[in-house]
Each structure stands twice: as C-alpha cells, then as structure tokens.
Amino acid sequence: MNPSDTLPLFERGVGRVKLALKSTLKRTPRPSPICLSEQLPWSDDLLCQHGPVLSDTRTLGQLGYADSPHAKIAADSITGVAVVHRLFTPEGVAALQGICSRLEEGAGDSDWIISRRTRGVTALSSFINDMMCSRSFLLAVSRIAGVPLVPYPMVNARSQVNYFYPKPVEQQQQLGMWHTDGTNYVLNIVLSGACEYSGGEFLFHNGTVDSFDALDHRTFENARLDAPGDALFIYGSRLFHGVRPVVSGRRMSLVLSFHCPYFGDDSNRFWHLASDDGIPATIPKWLGLRWALQRSAARQFSRIGIEPITFAQLHHTGA
Ligand SMILES: O=C(O)CCC(=O)C(=O)O
Ligand SMILES: [Fe+2]
Incomplete structure (x- = not known):
C-alpha cells in the first residue's frame, strides 16, 4: 500500500463536536421506515452446530493494552x-442477505466511505431482533468476546x-475513514462474498489506539473475510479500523453492537452519538442509555427474556 492509499482519519475530539453541530443543522429528511414481511422466522438452527471457527484472534493484552476496560477482568481475557468463520449455516447467511438487501430501500446516504446505511434494523426486522435476543446467538458471540453479552441498549447504535458502492476517485480519498466505534463489542458481518466486489478490504491497526498512525501502514492488517457470512469481531472503541473504498461491485455488511451487562461502564460518548443524530435527538436517547446501563445484569437478561449468561458458561461447551 502506498501513502496515497491511506484512508483519512475520522474526526475525534473537537472534530466530533463540529460534526454534531453539522448533523443538527443538516435536517436531512428521514428515510421512510420500511416494514419487512419476513417469510422465515429466526431459528437457532441457523447457527452452525460446529461453529464458529475463529482465526487471527488477539486479546486486548496482545494488542498492547496493559489496562483492562473492566477492573475485574484481565486485558488478556477480552478479545480485541x-x-x-462459520457462525451461521448457509441458510442463515442467505436469510440475512435477503433481509439486509430489502432493508436498502429505506437506507440513508452516508458521508462516510459507506455509501448508504440503514440504522436501528432490529426495529425493522423481527428476524434480526430475534437473532440478537437469542440466547444461543448471544452465547456464541459472548464466547468470541470473552465476556457475557446482551444487545447494546440503545437501538440506533x-x-x-x-x-x-464505488465512488468517483476524487471522493474516495475524502470519504475513506479510519475510526474507532462508539460501542465496545462489535460484530461486523460481511454478507457479500469476496467475488462480488473489489476493494472494500477491512483493515485494522494491530496495536493500541495511542500507537495508531494513519500514515504508518506497517501496523495495518487486512482481515480475511472471504466467504459471505464471515465476520470480524472487534473491541470497537479500542481498535482503529476502516473499510477501503469499493472499486467495483457492491459490498453489504451487518454491524451489530453488544454490551457486557456485568459492568456499568460504556465507552460511548455523547459527542460520538450526536455526530450521527444531531444534538436534540441525542439528549433523550443519551439519558435512556445512562438509565439502561444502571440496570442489574439479571434485569438486563430478563428484559430480553433469557436466562443470564454467566462467565462460567463461556468456558465450556453446552449450557
Ligand atoms: O461495514 C463494515 O464491515 C464495517 C464498517 C464499520 O467499521 C462501521 O460501520 O463502524
Ligand atoms: Fe466501525
């Protein structure tokens, strides 16, 4: 990769505040919500029985973090x-592809390298909502993460x-964005096969946020996500990552965020959220998030109607 291929950095700090003001003033018409009529309900049979298979795993400790985000859990027990691979069966991948393709109808244009996106899809698809609340699915993702997880409390995030989609060459430079996520536990599921697009590689910085240098590509790695349904799990707020511009074809992905209910802490910042939604819309959602984070783990699991996932259950199969 040469320096002209570098993805610019998404705004942080004061830049986020400016973006929040821009989002507040922009008042883009909201895309009309679409309601999907879904043929297939979610079923735990759509999870691979012998999966998932993990590769290239690095803990937060291996990324270089000495401090853990959770006081009682070592940085070496949490996946960075x-x-x-093989989280879903081929039928599960096909169902997600069909649903996510149909959700494009209500997608809004994005300033990011992402051409279009539909947010808050658990409110639009009962399949995706039921999947995220399935104990088997959550247990599988929790085992990948190293901590028990529930769906992230704020619907939009x-x-x-x-x-x-491919963009004109001049725009590709401005719109490619290295960033960290507002949420911690993030599963990026790529639903297009590698043969359906070129470009669009998922890059991440193999190190800590403090050691990130957008001009030093020696620390960048390309995640091998080839088969549709392959996913990259990341500790999103502590890992710089970005998708390179798509040069041809179309790349579709489903990005899901989770929260560890045993700890009240959360990395999301008001300005991170406000840069997406504008300031007035963010205030009530922010208060709701703070409120939700106070709830006990037992309560957070019971709200989604499942038995709590415990730390002990992460280390043996079954449960
Ligand atoms: O679409 C992807 O694969 C990931 C994009 C991303 O990093 C994000 O939406 O935060
Ligand atoms: Fe991201």
Whole structure:
C-alpha cells in the first residue's frame, strides 16, 4: 500500500463536536421506515452446530493494552480482534442477505466511505431482533468476546446495515475513514462474498489506539473475510479500523453492537452519538442509555427474556 492509499482519519475530539453541530443543522429528511414481511422466522438452527471457527484472534493484552476496560477482568481475557468463520449455516447467511438487501430501500446516504446505511434494523426486522435476543446467538458471540453479552441498549447504535458502492476517485480519498466505534463489542458481518466486489478490504491497526498512525501502514492488517457470512469481531472503541473504498461491485455488511451487562461502564460518548443524530435527538436517547446501563445484569437478561449468561458458561461447551 502506498501513502496515497491511506484512508483519512475520522474526526475525534473537537472534530466530533463540529460534526454534531453539522448533523443538527443538516435536517436531512428521514428515510421512510420500511416494514419487512419476513417469510422465515429466526431459528437457532441457523447457527452452525460446529461453529464458529475463529482465526487471527488477539486479546486486548496482545494488542498492547496493559489496562483492562473492566477492573475485574484481565486485558488478556477480552478479545480485541478475531476473524469469525462459520457462525451461521448457509441458510442463515442467505436469510440475512435477503433481509439486509430489502432493508436498502429505506437506507440513508452516508458521508462516510459507506455509501448508504440503514440504522436501528432490529426495529425493522423481527428476524434480526430475534437473532440478537437469542440466547444461543448471544452465547456464541459472548464466547468470541470473552465476556457475557446482551444487545447494546440503545437501538440506533445496536445494529446497522452498510452498503458500499464505488465512488468517483476524487471522493474516495475524502470519504475513506479510519475510526474507532462508539460501542465496545462489535460484530461486523460481511454478507457479500469476496467475488462480488473489489476493494472494500477491512483493515485494522494491530496495536493500541495511542500507537495508531494513519500514515504508518506497517501496523495495518487486512482481515480475511472471504466467504459471505464471515465476520470480524472487534473491541470497537479500542481498535482503529476502516473499510477501503469499493472499486467495483457492491459490498453489504451487518454491524451489530453488544454490551457486557456485568459492568456499568460504556465507552460511548455523547459527542460520538450526536455526530450521527444531531444534538436534540441525542439528549433523550443519551439519558435512556445512562438509565439502561444502571440496570442489574439479571434485569438486563430478563428484559430480553433469557436466562443470564454467566462467565462460567463461556468456558465450556453446552449450557
Ligand atoms: O461495514 C463494515 O464491515 C464495517 C464498517 C464499520 O467499521 C462501521 O460501520 O463502524
Ligand atoms: Fe466501525
């Protein structure tokens, strides 16, 4: 990769505040919500029985973090990045592809390298909502993460479908964005096969946020996500990552965020959320999020109607 291929950095700090003001003033018409009529309900049979298979796993400790985000859990017990194969059966992948393709109808254009995106898809698709609340699915993702997980409490930040298309060359430079996510536990599921698009590689910085240098590509790695349904699990707020411009074809991905209910802490910042939604819309959602984070783990699991997932259950199969 040469320096002209570098993806610019998404705004942080004061830049985020400016973006929040821009989002507040922009008042883009909201895309009309679409309601999907879904043929297939979610079923745990759509999870691979012998999966998932992980490769290239690195803990937060291996990425270089000495401090853990959770006081009682070592940085070496929490996954920083992992490539996830065979989480879903081929039928499960096909169902997600069909649903996410249909959700493009209500997608809004994005300033990012992502051409279009539909946010808050658990409110639009009962399949995706039921999947995220399935104990088997959550247990599988919790085992990948190293901590028990529930769906992220704030609906807008919980799920989104990204659609990437080729952009004119001049725009590719401005719109490619290295970033960290507002949420911690993030599963990026690529639903297009590698043969359906070129470009669109998922890059991440193999190190800590403090050691990130957008001009030093020696620390960048390309996640091998070839088969449709392959996913990259990341500790999103502590890992710089970005998708390179799509040069041809179309790349579609489903991005899901989770929260560890045993700890009240959360990395999401008001300005991170406000840069997406504008300031007035973010205030009530932010208060709702703070409120939700106070709830006990037992309560958070019971709200989604499942038995709690415990730390002990992460280390043996079954449960
Ligand atoms: O679409 C992807 O694969 C990931 C994009 C991303 O990093 C994000 O939406 O935060
Ligand atoms: Fe991201």
